[in-house]
Amino acid sequence: MKSKLIMSGLAALGVMAGTSGAYAQDAERDAIAERLAPVGQLCLQGQDCGTAAAPAAASSGGGGEVDGAGIYNNVCMACHETGAAGAPVRGDEAAWAERTEQGFATLLEHSINGIGAMPARGGNPNLSDEEMEAAVAHLVSPVMEVPELGGGEEAAAEATDESASDDMAAADDAATAEPAAEEAAAGGDSGLDGEALYASIGCAACHAAGVAGAPLIGDADAWGPRIEQGTDALYQSVFNGKGIMPPRGGSSASDEEIMAVVDYMVSQVQ
Template identity: 80%
Template sequence: MKSKLIMSGLAALGVMAGTSSAYASDAARDAMAERLAPVGQLCLQGQDCGTAAAPAAASNGGDSIDGAGIYNRICMACHETGAAGAPVRGDEAAWAERTEQGFATLLEHSINGIGAMPARGGNPNLSDEEMEASTAYLLEPVMDVPELGGSDEAASDDVAAAEAADETVSEEVVEADVAADEEAVASAEDASNGGSGLDGEALYASTGCVACHAAGVAGAPLIGDADDWGPRIDKGIDELYASVFNGLGVMPPRGGSSASDEEIMAVVDYMVSQVQ
């Protein structure tokens, strides 16, 4: 009798344990399903996506670009010294007429080039956003720079103001820019570079080398000055090439340009030919 009671009790406990285990298993499965549920739903363009919305695109505003760093690598050689007539950063008198044109026009000049300054400061690899950031850094001391990457409406207003201000630019400034461009083109057409197939004189102007070597900026040897070039030529042409490839003194590597090795060597050959 006692044995039957024990067996009955064990059977009842087994049923209860099985029921509890089933409940526990259901709860565990529900919790696991919730944890494994996707956090979002992929919705392709053209599909009926219901209330699904595409995530906002990550912002890459101009403030994430190091405008000061780009300026120090590419722009400072001229805009800290005034080489080739470049307005010096922070010189309000030099910038007065230019800032009246508005930021949009000055940015356009930075991107497309003006006068002796080549497009994008001589580095065609710089993006429009990088040019905007470096130009903003250059202009901060002398004008109120608009928010980088601003709305199209704000940009349109700036362009309209710049176009209106352009009408006040003197004819002398325009004629000087045109004359400088025509002189550069004429020089490029007449130049040759010792059979290398590259026009060293044209490259000398287009890569921005003229800005420093035509004025002796920061100790740069003057083009055509035998006294300046004599000790350098004595070191050998390979040493001259290496100085440009790697940078020397305040001159950045490759003169701050993206010219190929062959183009850089053609520029060096041209400058050396002017004193031999």
């Protein structure tokens, strides 16, 4: 009887030891997977960016303050640490110089509503204005003095009002330029410098490096099928956006300016 009890006890200890070892191996694998997980995801306007790019609410722990650095690391750094799609790199004073002159409220408004290739709220619609404010503050803190946080919605609303006024003025300018644009569409010579516009309105950011599949300027093989569609089709693709390219390439350029850029890019492969 005693030997049976001893044998049963040893068997039980063996099962427990085996189970404990399996749990330890699982925990180790989970830890390795967590360490190897990517810190961010590149997400451009027009893509299905998902809603899990960052926690809906990130706090610093005890004080309840929003963790701007954590949101930045989860959502923003994929572009702003690498310069992907022309994003200004964090801490690069030269790249941020003109942007910081616009003021923190305008930068916040751009991050909330999107600008250029950057989608609204960095591609995570779950982020609140307060969380966006904290993330932007962390992003720009090396290159500008950040105002006291807490007025995210008010600051963004103020900047949006100013932006709306600018948009109305731009719309008036576009209406004035429409006849000239129609002339250019019909084959007229606008006299605009397409090469200079290509660099200044942001097209070079993608088409000089092939970012996100953009056809490289001068690459006849990449442009051949596109040119076969006709120049008017190319114009419309830029006006309306195509694939991950936002309408007008994310710029405020007029129709005439965009057509001059398209004409320049086509000329590089003909």
